[in-house]
Amino acid sequence: MKSCSEVVSLLVEYLEGQLPPHTHARLEQHLSRCPACVAHVRSYQSTLSLLHSIREQDLPDELRLSLRAFLDREGNN
Ligand SMILES: [Zn+2]
Numbered sequence: 001m002k003s004c005s006e007v008v009s010l011l012v013e014y015l016e017g018q019l020p021p022h023t024h025a026r027l028e029q030h031l032s033r034c035p036a037c038v039a040h041v042r043s044y045q046s047t048l049s050l051l052h053s054i055r056e057q058d059l060p061d062e063l064r065l066s067l068r069a070f071l072d073r074e075g076n077n
Helices: 004-009 011-015 021-031 035-054 061-075
Strands: none
Touching: 004 011, 004 021, 004 035, 011 035, 021 035, 035 061
16 A cells, blocks of 8 residues: 555445455555554544434435535545
8 A cells, every 4th residue: 555645545445345355455555654544534433323313315315415524635635
């Protein structure tokens, strides 16, 4: 795993267990020595649990769009 931005771009798939095993392993290797990415994982985990608890399609359009914008912005850090 070369860079933090690469890790961040894969975090959603990582947390949902959708990464291929070797990619998952490389990502965890990066996390083991990168506190900044661990902090990202924590913030994604709380965002994802929020998403899962309220089912995104049930949200009003406006709220869903701002949530998307938030996730996009986090992913581009
Ligand atoms: Zn990192």
